[in-house]
Amino acid sequence: MANIDVNGTSVEVDEEGYLVDRSVWNEEIGSHMATIDDCELTDSHWEVIKFLREYYDEYQIAPAVRVLTKAIGKKLGKDKGNSKYLYELFPYGPAKQACKYAGLPKPTGCV
Amino acid sequence: MADYEIPELKDIPVIPSIKEGAMAHSAPFVSRAPFQEKLGYPDELVDNWQEVAIEKLGDMTKKYRSLKVFLDSCVKCGACTDKCHYFLGTTDPKNMPVARQDLLRKVYRRYFTLAGKFFPKLVGATDLTKEVLDDWYSYYHQCSQCRRCSVFCPYGIDTAEISMAAREILDTVGVGQKYCNEIIGKVYEIGNNLGLPGPALKATLEDLEEDVEDDTGVAVKYPLDVQGADVLVVTPSADFFAEPHIDGLIGYGKVLHQAGISWTLSSHASEAGNFGMFLGSYDNMKRVAWRIREAALDLGVKRIVVGECGHAWRVAYQFWNTIAGPFDFLDPNYPVPQHIIEVTHDLIQRGALNLDPSANDDKRVTFHDSCNVARATRMGNTPGGQFVLPREVIKASVNHYFDMAPETIHDSTFCCGGGGGLLTDDLMELRVKGAMPRMQALNEVVKENDVNYLAAICAICKSQFTKTLPYYNFPMDMIGSVHGLVSEAIQLGTKE
Numbered sequence: 001m002a003n004i005d006v007n008g009t010s011v012e013v014d015e016e017g018y019l020v021d022r023s024v025w026n027e028e029i030g031s032h033m034a035t036i037d038d039c040e041l042t043d044s045h046w047e048v049i050k051f052l053r054e055y056y057d058e059y060q061i062a063p064a065v066r067v068l069t070k071a072i073g074k075k076l077g078k079d080k081g082n083s084k085y086l087y088e089l090f091p092y093g094p095a096k097q098a099c100k101y102a103g104l105p106k107p108t109g110c111v
Numbered sequence: 112m113a114d115y116e117i118p119e120l121k122d123i124p125v126i127p128s129i130k131e132g133a134m135a136h137s138a139p140f141v142s143r144a145p146f147q148e149k150l151g152y153p154d155e156l157v158d159n160w161q162e163v164a165i166e167k168l169g170d171m172t173k174k175y176r177s178l179k180v181f182l183d184s185c186v187k188c189g190a191c192t193d194k195c196h197y198f199l200g201t202t203d204p205k206n207m208p209v210a211r212q213d214l215l216r217k218v219y220r221r222y223f224t225l226a227g228k229f230f231p232k233l234v235g236a237t238d239l240t241k242e243v244l245d246d247w248y249s250y251y252h253q254c255s256q257c258r259r260c261s262v263f264c265p266y267g268i269d270t271a272e273i274s275m276a277a278r279e280i281l282d283t284v285g286v287g288q289k290y291c292n293e294i295i296g297k298v299y300e301i302g303n304n305l306g307l308p309g310p311a312l313k314a315t316l317e318d319l320e321e322d323v324e325d326d327t328g329v330a331v332k333y334p335l336d337v338q339g340a341d342v343l344v345v346t347p348s349a350d351f352f353a354e355p356h357i358d359g360l361i362g363y364g365k366v367l368h369q370a371g372i373s374w375t376l377s378s379h380a381s382e383a384g385n386f387g388m389f390l391g392s393y394d395n396m397k398r399v400a401w402r403i404r405e406a407a408l409d410l411g412v413k414r415i416v417v418g419e420c421g422h423a424w425r426v427a428y429q430f431w432n433t434i435a436g437p438f439d440f441l442d443p444n445y446p447v448p449q450h451i452i453e454v455t456h457d458l459i460q461r462g463a464l465n466l467d468p469s470a471n472d473d474k475r476v477t478f479h480d481s482c483n484v485a486r487a488t489r490m491g492n493t494p495g496g497q498f499v500l501p502r503e504v505i506k507a508s509v510n511h512y513f514d515m516a517p518e519t520i521h522d523s524t525f526c527c528g529g530g531g532g533l534l535t536d537d538l539m540e541l542r543v544k545g546a547m548p549r550m551q552a553l554n555e556v557v558k559e560n561d562v563n564y565l566a567a568i569c570a571i572c573k574s575q576f577t578k579t580l581p582y583y584n585f586p587m588d589m590i591g592s593v594h595g596l597v598s599e600a601i602q603l604g605t606k607e
Contacts, residue, residue: 016536095352109306110349110534
């Protein structure tokens with residue numbers, strides 16, 4: 001366990017940098033976590049992050065990559081509804097990296 | 112891309128010079144209180160850990176005769192030294208299987224053999240110190256329990272069993288591995304490794320049905336919790352979530368649809384994988400496997416079929432009957448348990464599927480034998496069926512198939528580099544380096560035969576290759592499910 005400093009507020013994260021208390025999340029924390037990974041969040045990133053958070057609120061889990069690509073395709077056009085586009089945004093893997101900035105737990109298992 | 116050196120692929124495989132301590136820094140995150148408790152292990156290193164560890168080792172060598180034989184019988188012939196993918200990829204001599212075994216063997220000798228008790232230095236016996244314990248944690252998490260070394264050992268010493276025993280001792284003294292233990296806890300609480308709750312699973316499957324119907328015009332069902340279905344399919348939860356795993360699940364559904372088999376998935380047993388085996392913990396392995404028995408009984412099914420998951424098939428094939436049996440309530444006319452490859456293969460033999468291999472003419476395919484399937488199980492009724500059946504299913508689905516070099520397939524297959532509970536981001540260096548021997552063999556068929564597709568029947572292999580292929584300049588989407596190929600080739604609406 002560790003703490004990161006987000007504009008003067010101390011936020012607890014686990015060994016892998018995921019938020020420990022999901023309820024404290026805000027966009028500032030998400031942006032700050034991305035900065036730590038040398039990633040700057042654009043509107044395209046936020047579209048994905050927002051979808052993840054909505055899905056999580058309903059199902060208590062991040063969506064399957066397939067569900068995510070379909071939803072993004074519907075919202076932003078078919079050319080963006082593929083995993084290649086998502087990997088360009090989140091090179092460490094859309095599920096894991098986007099979940100981190102969205103303040104959600106990391107998907108586990110053989111994924 | 113990485114702050115360590117990616118091994119270079121050579122024109123021919125080369126056994127590297129050793130570099131002592133090259134991977135001494137590698138260790139996965141240690142498990143914490145909430146994860147440890149669910150599995151029945153202490154939260155942190157217990158005060159009298161030496162005593163507890165030695166007692167546990169003594170218990171295990173009494174209980175498991177094989178472990179004692181393996182610890183007693185090594186003659187240091189050296190046949191195993193260049194057989195481990197982690198040694199070949201990392202060059203660390205402690206990743207030679209004999210050296211890995213010796214980490215436990217030297218402590219066993221000190222406390223449980225006459226010579227080791229009185230003349231430890233003469234027989235390479237040492238006290239169990241904190242340094243030794245740390246070495247165990249590091250190097251027993253650099254073994255994917257793939258058992259390639261045991262194929263070449265003249266005594267048949269199984270390093271995997273030693274590595275499992277060491278991990279069980281580590282857990283017993285309170286030093287567990289976060290990745291595995293968190294996951295097993297999720298199986299107990301939610302039902303699968305992923306932590307996918309029932310309603311989310313239902314929504315995912317409904318979504319899949321929509322996609323398949325849009326794509327093919329045929330209403331293929333992906334049923335969940337159907338009472339009285341003939342077949343219960345248990346599959347790794349990665350099949351519900353990740354790419355390219357989900358293409359395999361789509362394929363299972365299409366095959367069962369065309370064959371007119373009544374089947375169901377279960378939200379209670381929504382995981383075929385069993386990480387209890389990776390810990391060497393029969394108690395946890397049994398608890399995980401028991402859920403599948405319960406689901407089969409609750410749903411009243413006649414058969415259980417296991418999806419594309421390497422270690423799940425080992426647990427099912429080798430352990431289910433002992434830890435979750437007897438399965439005398441299932442139909443004895445079918446194998447108990449049965450692999451999805453066996454189901455599809457049998458249907459192809461009987462002409463029950465219409466496959467058009469030209470649907471995969473853009474692919475030039477090779478097959479990666481997954482370690483647990485290759486070296487711990489069988490498929491069909493003949494020796495080596497676990498090598499033949501998957502290849503026959505692939506060849507019925509594609510026109511261009513090429514095997515990798517013979518010393519790297521079948522029972523000599525190299526591990527993907529992420530098996531045995533090591534498929535975690537905190538071990539990425541190990542995973543990338545451990546993938547090297549497989550990548551070397553793949554590179555040869557890419558060069559010689561223009562292979563562009565690597566098929567596998569294990570969720571771990573699929574995720575591991577998705578991550579590691581790019582380090583060796585191959586595209587990440589080169590890896591796919593065997594039933595993903597079947598899914599492309601099957602002509603729905605022509606047989607049903």
